[in-house]
Amino acid sequence: MSKQKMRHRPTVAIILSILFAGLGQLYNRRYVKGILFIVIEAVFLITFYNFLNIGLWGLITLGEIPMVDHSIFLLIQGLVSVIIIAFAAVLYYFNIIDARKDALRLQRGEPFPSLLESCGNVWDKGFPYVFVTPGLIMLLFVVVLPLLFMVSLAFTDYNLYNSPPRHLLHWVGFKNFKNLVSVPIWQDTFFSVFAWTIVWTIVATTLQIALGLFLAILVNDPRIKFKRFIRTVLILPWAVPAFVTILVFAAMFNDKFGAINRDILSAFGVMIPWMTDPFWTKVALILIQTWLGFPFVFALFTGVLQSISRDWYEAAEMDGATRWQKFRSITLPHVLYATAPLLIMQYAGNFNNFNIIYLFNDGGPAVRGQNAGGTDILISWVYDLTFTTNNYNMAAAISIIIGLIVSGFALYQFRRTRSFKEEGNI
Known part of the structure; x- marks a missing residue:
């Protein structure tokens, strides 16, 4: 190995690449690649410098002059x-890694591939990334950006009485979260x-699962005839758009002219305030969701x-198992193992x-001393806020809590299910 190759240091290539993209490649005598990296960084700085400068200043200060x-x-x-x-940092990281690899190759005396060979290698190895990148960029601006915006609002004082451009927003830290549990x-x-x-989540979902399981076991019984017709009838509520069903039930449960009070319960001298009493409204909601979900x-x-x-x-019957034992030891474990993720x-x-x-x-009826309706859940309360x-700001704070609860619960339950643990081993 020549002394010149031994004196070639990968550390110098890394430092030069950190100082400015492409300098490390020039040090490695990869002139075309080095010039390309230099041009890319120069164009990036010229194009985005003012935008990034104002953006970072605005992110830190949220403005300094009202109405301006x-x-x-x-x-x-x-x-x-x-x-x-963040996107530029990823590309910059690959620039540094590329300079280090070329420097190590040069130090070991290995020949560099030609320009055509390099282009061919980049195309072969980077083909999936070329087609994934546009979708990733769209994902960042369509999904990630709104989420970051929502999370950011939770740490500001943005409300009806402090709205831009007449007023400037300010970062308030965790004040909104503290207000939820202190004010x-x-x-x-x-x-x-x-x-x-x-x-609502536990009762309504458990009831629809229990009813669906009960009816499925009943219809699956060999003694039942006309199975296709019965299954078709039981699936019909799923075929009707949910919003249509809900509006129909809203009319049926109406206190004054609803069919349930006027035509059914009135025969027993009973009139239930389905729409004006929070307890009975909750009962009606649970019943409707059971109907919609089963x-x-x-x-x-x-x-x-x-x-x-x-x-x-048949083997369980030969061992003398009862119906309940067959259900508990055969039917239920098999059903839950196959459907646990969907039930979650x-x-x-x-x-x-x-x-x-x-x-x-609409989340009603109203409750004295609260700024949410008697049947509002967290997501409908966020909508009203x-x-x-x-x-x-408070809506964003509650949205973060909702996201943490749902994602944490789903992750915990998925990791505990056998279908998750034994994935790939079946």
Whole structure:
């Protein structure tokens, strides 16, 4: 190995690449690649310097002069700047790694591939990334940017009485989260709505799963005739758009002219305040959700039950097992093993089931001393805070809590299911 090759240091190439993209490649005598990196960084700095400078300044200060600086626009520009910088940092990292690899190759005396060979290698190895990158960029600006914007609002004082451009926003840290558990009106409302959200999620989802499982087992019984007709009828509620069903039920449960009170309960001298009493409104919502949700669970369980071998039940009968023992030891474990992830999604979906709460009674009836309705769940409360009272900061704070709860619950349950643990081993 020549002394010149031994004196070639990868550390110098790395330092030069850190100072300015492409310098490390020039040090490695990879002139075309080095010039290309230099041009890319120069164009990036010339094009985005002012945008990034204003964006980062706006992200930190949220503006300094009312009616001139718009805090929301500055916040969005700052978040876009962060995404652009993150994307540029990834490319810069690959520039450094490339310089280090070329320097090590030169130090070992290995020949460099020609320009055509390099282009061919880049195309072969980078082909998937070329087609993934446009989708990734769109994902960043369509999904990640709105999420970052929402999270950022949770740490500002953005509300109806402090809106740009007349007023400037300010970073307030965790003040909004503290207000949820310390300020009386927010505290009472938050814990009341949160408790009802948990009850709603558990009771409504469990009832629809239990009803779907019961009907699936019943229809799957060999003694039942006309199975196709019965299954078709039971799946019909799923075929009707949910919002149509909810509006129909809202009319049926109406206190004054609804069919349930006027035509059914009136025969027994009973008139239930379905729309004006929070307790009975909650009961009605749970019943409606059970009706809306059981067809999907029924169809899901029906398919799983048909895959269970009859030999297992015959062997259990020969051992003297009762119906309950066969259900507990054969049917239920098999059904839950095959459907656990989808059932978890049912719970997560009902936790954020905005449609039924909004369409049935708009989260009502009103509750004294609270700024949420008697049947509002967290997601419908966020909607009211955003579009009715314009408490954007509190709505963003609650949205973060919702996201953490749903993602944490789903991750925990997925990791505990056998279907997750044994994935790839079946």
